[in-house]
Amino acid sequence: MNQILALREKRANLWNETKAFLESHRAEDGTVSAEDNATYEKMEADVVALGKEIERLERQAAIDREMDQPTASPLVSRPVAPTAQKQGRASDEYKAAFWGMIRNRVATPGVMNALQVGTDSEGGYLVPDEYERTLVQGLEEENVLRSLCTVIQTSSGDRKIPLVASHGTASWVDEEATIPDSDDVFGQISIGAHKVATMIKVSDELLQDSVFNIESYIAAEFARRIGAAEEEAFITGNGTGKPTGLLHATNGAGIGVTTNGNTPTADEIFDLVHSIKSVYRKKAVFLLNDSTLKALRKLKDGQGQYLWQPGLKEGQPDTLLNYRLVTSPFMPEIDSGNKVILFGDFKSYWIADRQGRSFQRLNELYAATGQVGFRATQRVDGRLVLAEAMKCLAVKA
Helix, strand or coil: HHHHHHHHHHHHHHHHHHHHHHHHHCCCCCCCCCCCCCCHHHHHHHHHHHHHHHHHHHHHHHHHHCCCCCCCCCCCCCCCCCCCCCCCCCCHHHHHHHHHHHHCCCCCCCHHHHHHHHCCCCCCCCCCCCHHHHHHHHHHHHHHHHHHHHHECCCCCCCCEEEEEEECCCCCCCCCCCEEEEECCEEEECCCCCCEEEEEEEEHHHHCCCCHHHHHHHHHHHHHHEEEEEEEHHHCCCCCCCCCCCCCCCCCCCCCECCCCCCCCHHHHHHHHHHCCHHCCCEEEEEEEEHHHHHCCCCCCCCCECEEEEECCCCCCCCCCCEEEEECCCCCCCCCCCCCEEEEEEHHEEEEEEEEEEEEEEECCCCHHEEEEEEEEEEEEEEEEEHHHHHEECCCC
16 A cells, blocks of 8 residues: 555656656747657656556555455354345356356256256357356446446346436416416437347367366456447447447537647636536546547646646546546547547446346367357447536547
């Protein structure tokens, strides 16, 4: 912990030195020479690298705290009746049968009987309940939007989400006068399910090796691949065969600010913040590409203070105008006509998971190379439910 705090202090000091260097090497017209700019970018890169190291150490500390938790608690009360045995995909029998199917080429009749509980319509088998939670947790770690947005579970069919299109109003009336009607107007949007899939190959030797943790490997690969595909779709998806992204032209976030120049200015960032109602600004977050963040680090407000500020305490994120910053490689970079910054309450974007992630073992497809294929599939959809809660900044065309 002391190491993390020390690195945060070092990062903050380095950032102050970086800002001081930039100010001391500006010409009278505000420009910086190519040589000085290269030095500044090197110092800025060191600030970014320290930030990534701090994040890595904080993740390690969180895992260490979890591993240090006691595996058993002392008996301080009367024994309670044993809990009912888990059924279906939550049972130990199904879990053992599922991983037996993953590791072995030939399944015994007993294993096949147990797997009938989770038979998928497309020939695969649904993962055990507890392992499915592991996969979801992995997706949240790989996909930054899952930790920001509203995630719901659906079982089948489309999910209808009611919306209030317009609110009723109150009126001043005379004594004994008729009170005018003023009803709320309701609408609804529909969230369905789109399939995303990946193929994972594992050698026969690794599958037969009991030391190799096949569960962790598949979970990590599933999260990395599916998480990246999800994050891209949640941002830029067109709604055809994939979720409707936040930057969708008609069903995504509206344009709050369009820049006057080729890059955003401090005033335009202020305008973007105030383009949404104050009630949504309480939990608002910036989402942008890392290259866009690099350009914003040089911006200052009217008092000469830099808009970007590094987090100084454990768990404290970097901020822009005191709002949390989140970066994604799938946000467009600064270029003519691009929507480069999203700002708002991301809880207004709903992610719908269709319950039941499926694995199918493919014995023959890669048999010539001594490998076994595993097809992993997931069904998910996403949609911006409350458009007024989020706006974007676009670079002028």
